[in-house]
Amino acid sequence: xxxxxxxxxxxxxxxxxxxxxxxxxxxxxxxxxxxxxxxxxxxxxxxxxxxxxxxxxxxxxxxxxxxxxxxxxxxxxxxxxxxxxxxxxxxxxxxxxxxxxxxxxxxxxxxxxxxxxxxxxxxxxxxxxxxxxxxxxxxxxxxxxxxxxxxxxxxxxxxxxxxxxxxxxxxxxxxxxxxxxxxxxxxxxxxxxxxxxxxxxxxxxxxxxxxxxxxxxxxxxxxxxxxxxxxxxxxxxxxxxx
Numbered sequence: 001x002x003x004x005x006x007x008x009x010x011x012x013x014x015x016x017x018x019x020x021x022x023x024x025x026x027x028x029x030x031x032x033x034x035x036x037x038x039x040x041x042x043x044x045x046x047x048x049x050x051x052x053x054x055x056x057x058x059x060x061x062x063x064x065x066x067x068x069x070x071x072x073x074x075x076x077x078x079x080x081x082x083x084x085x086x087x088x089x090x091x092x093x094x095x096x097x098x099x100x101x102x103x104x105x106x107x108x109x110x111x112x113x114x115x116x117x118x119x120x121x122x123x124x125x126x127x128x129x130x131x132x133x134x135x136x137x138x139x140x141x142x143x144x145x146x147x148x149x150x151x152x153x154x155x156x157x158x159x160x161x162x163x164x165x166x167x168x169x170x171x172x173x174x175x176x177x178x179x180x181x182x183x184x185x186x187x188x189x190x191x192x193x194x195x196x197x198x199x200x201x202x203x204x205x206x207x208x209x210x211x212x213x214x215x216x217x218x219x220x221x222x223x224x225x226x227x228x229x230x231x232x233x234x235x236x237x238x239x240x241x242x
Contacts, residue, residue: 049072052065079111102114
């Protein structure tokens with residue numbers, strides 16, 4: 001009995017310690033955010049930015065933090081960095097308003113990869129509700145599957161066929177709504193090549209802040225989409241954002 005009691009006490013103490021540490025970290029992040037906001041309001045944008053980044057390094061991501069980082073960089077005319085933090089925001093909290101801001105900055109700096117179309121707006125809406133919709137679809141799949149298993153004798157082949165089509169539909173939903181990862185060019189005049197080799201044909205150069213959809217990776221090269229065609233860019237020239 002004694003070992004079991006000691007084991008339970010150890011588990012309880014570990015859980016309590018983890019809970020306490022999480023609260024302490026959250027409080028520390030809030031204090032740092034308040035400090036950074038004060039520095040920003042006092043016109044000390046560079047110092048405020050460093051404090052904001054401290055919070056981000058602790059993986060205390062929040063909409064407020066990412067928007068503050070983006071606003072600080074935009075105020076300093078570092079537009080590529082502002083787009084990077086807004087892209088992180090989009091990856092965590094899809095928003096049509098934030099996307100329109102990204103389009104505005106990109107158009108002002110003549111950057112590519114930021115479409116302002118109804119298809120893009122629809123995609124953002126799908127991204128926003130994707131986790132909830134997927135959870136509902138998968139939950140229904142589990143519940144329906146269990147009901148069919150319980151009532152195997154009464155459930156005819158027609159119901160199993162309908163269930164099969166439902167699973168195919170869920171699979172299709174996952175496949176067609178999966179958003180390909182995107183990357184922002186992080187070096188000036190980065191080269192796009194026709195193949196994953198420095199000896200391949202040169203296609204063009206892209207600017208810092210240009211946004212490219214990533215289709216895969218081969219050695220030190222990312223395979224990306226550029227104006228409807230496949231191209232390759234060196235890994236150190238592209239910063240993935242989602």
